[in-house]
Amino acid sequence: MKILFIINGGRGAVSPGLVERLRRVLDDSGRDYRLEITRSLDESNAIVAEAAVGGYDTLWMGGGDGTINVLLNQSLPSHMTLGVVPMGTVNALARALGVPMDPEEACRFLLTASPRAMNLGCVNGERLFLCFGSVGFDAAVVHDVGGTFKRLGGRLAYAAAAAASVFSLKRLVPFSMTAHAPAQLLADDPAIDATAEPRREPLQDHGYSLVVSNIRNYAGFNLFPDAHPCAGQMEMWLFRDRRLDAMAVWSAVTLLGLHRWKRHLRRNVGHYLVRSFVLESDAPMYLQLDGEAVHCGDGRRYEFEFREHAVQVLAGQ
Numbered sequence: 001m002k003i004l005f006i007i008n009g010g011r012g013a014v015s016p017g018l019v020e021r022l023r024r025v026l027d028d029s030g031r032d033y034r035l036e037i038t039r040s041l042d043e044s045n046a047i048v049a050e051a052a053v054g055g056y057d058t059l060w061m062g063g064g065d066g067t068i069n070v071l072l073n074q075s076l077p078s079h080m081t082l083g084v085v086p087m088g089t090v091n092a093l094a095r096a097l098g099v100p101m102d103p104e105e106a107c108r109f110l111l112t113a114s115p116r117a118m119n120l121g122c123v124n125g126e127r128l129f130l131c132f133g134s135v136g137f138d139a140a141v142v143h144d145v146g147g148t149f150k151r152l153g154g155r156l157a158y159a160a161a162a163a164a165s166v167f168s169l170k171r172l173v174p175f176s177m178t179a180h181a182p183a184q185l186l187a188d189d190p191a192i193d194a195t196a197e198p199r200r201e202p203l204q205d206h207g208y209s210l211v212v213s214n215i216r217n218y219a220g221f222n223l224f225p226d227a228h229p230c231a232g233q234m235e236m237w238l239f240r241d242r243r244l245d246a247m248a249v250w251s252a253v254t255l256l257g258l259h260r261w262k263r264h265l266r267r268n269v270g271h272y273l274v275r276s277f278v279l280e281s282d283a284p285m286y287l288q289l290d291g292e293a294v295h296c297g298d299g300r301r302y303e304f305e306f307r308e309h310a311v312q313v314l315a316g317q
Contacts, residue, residue, distance in 0.1 A: 001058050001111075002032045004051040004080075006044055006071070008063035008087065009037035018103060022062075022085075025107045041074060048075040057081065058314075060110060062103065064088015065131055069290035072311075073128050081312040083110040090291070093131050096215035096229060098316025110314050117309035118229045119214055121289075124296050124303050129289035130229075130311070132218055135279055135302065136172050136209025136239070139286035143293040169242045172208045175281040177238060177270075179203040184233070184273040186226060205270045209239040210279070212304065226273065232308050236277075238270035276305040 003026070007014055014037060026033045034051065038044040048059065048071075059076060060083040061068050068084060076082060085106045086094035099113075100106045121129045134142075183203040213224040214234050227235040279285065284299030296302060 002056045003034070003058045003060055003083075004048065004056045005033060005035040005060040005085070006047065006062065007035070007037045007085075008061075008067040010039045014062075014087070021104050022107055025104055025111075029111050031111065041070060044071060045075050048077070052077045052080065058083060060085055060107075062087045065090060065092050065290045066292040068093060069129060069131075069292050072130060076311070081115045081314060083113070083314040085110070090217075090220045092215060092217040092220070093290075095217045096131070097313060099314075109316070113314035113316060115312045116230065116315045118311050118313045118315075119232065119234070120307045120310040121212070121214060121234065122305050122307060123287070123289065123294070124301075125305075127289060127294055127296050129214075131215050131290045132211065132213040132224075133287070133289045133304070134209070134211040135175065135285050135287055136207070137169070137242075138209065138211055139288040139293070140171065142288035142291060143286055145293075172242050173281050173283040173285055174206065174208055175210075175279045175285055177205045177207060177210065177277055177279055179205075179236075179272060179274045179277040183275070183277070186235075186271040186273060203272065203274075205238055205240070207238045207240045207270070208242050210236065212236040212274070214306075229313075230309070232306070233273040233275050234306055236270070236272045236274050238272070240268050240270065243268070274304075274306075276303075278303045 005022070005026070007019070019035070019037065023035060026035065034056070036047050038047065051059075057080060059080045061071055062085040064086075065088055067088065068082075072082075084091075084094045084097060084099055085103050086099060086101050087103055091101060094101065094106065098109075100109050118130065121133060123129070123133065180202055185203070211218065212234050213227045213236075214229050216222045216224050216227050218224055224235045279302045281300050285302065287294045287296055287299065287302060
């Protein structure tokens with residue numbers, strides 16, 4: 001293992017003491033490594049490109065889910081294994097992979113972790129994501145947060161933006177959703193068989209907001225119990241109107257394990273396992289991927305597809 005370790009120093013929040021402790025962990029391991037603190041995407045890209053031809057086979061990224069998403073789309077060569085050192089706001093990917101939240105412990109963990117093939121999501125054939133994506137309300141909140149507000153407020157920034165967004169729901173536009181076969185409706189009721197065969201024809205639905213996830217953890221909570229990063233499908237919740245009560249009930253019953261109550265959501269909420277789907281609207285839709293506000297095309301059509309075993313990641317058992 002020849003390790004390139006890139007730490008996002010763009011926010012100026014990485015203390016010299018922490019960097020020194022991380023170097024000590026790597027020095028004690030005896031591994032061949034290079035540690036760089038970068039402050040721009042161009043700088044990161046140049047370092048990764050140089051390391052890729054220099055025999056480095058492992059890329060550790062120190063930052064949050066958004067940092068990892070940006071580097072994934074810009075820098076990660078296909079032959080490199082990805083390691084995640086959590087230094088962000090939520091660190092959902094690190095949690096999903098079983099990586100400790102303390103950066104020093106995370107480094108020790110990655111030194112002995114095993115490579116694992118993980119699925120990737122892709123939008124319009126151009127923008128990749130590892131964790132989750134959303135269209136509608138949640139994505140609008142991410143767009144509202146913005147870089148400066150997020151840096152200053154962390155999770156509080158999201159909470160404040162979400163509260164403000166409640167008063168501007170009319171900006172959410174309706175869309176149609178077509179999930180290509182195979183797609184599976186989840187019953188969410190123990191009394192109903194939730195293991196029905198996947199549909200052999202396209203699945204049609206409509207809504208104002210949608211969240212799709214490759215991992216269980218979303219915004220710091222395990223809201224996607226049927227998602228797994230190596231499963232070949234991703235879990236989707238679709239909200240058919242602008243009202244927020246269905247989103248609130250969904251969050252509450254999922255967190256509390258009250259699965260029987262989910263059947264009462266069915267009129268306003270769709271719950272699916274999908275491999276690919278298309279969203280279409282007459283007006284631009286808000287989109288976020290891995291916590292980053294994204295603009296993709298004119299925003300009126302998003303084609304999601306999931307690429308099985310597309311990236312190697314260091315993970316726990």
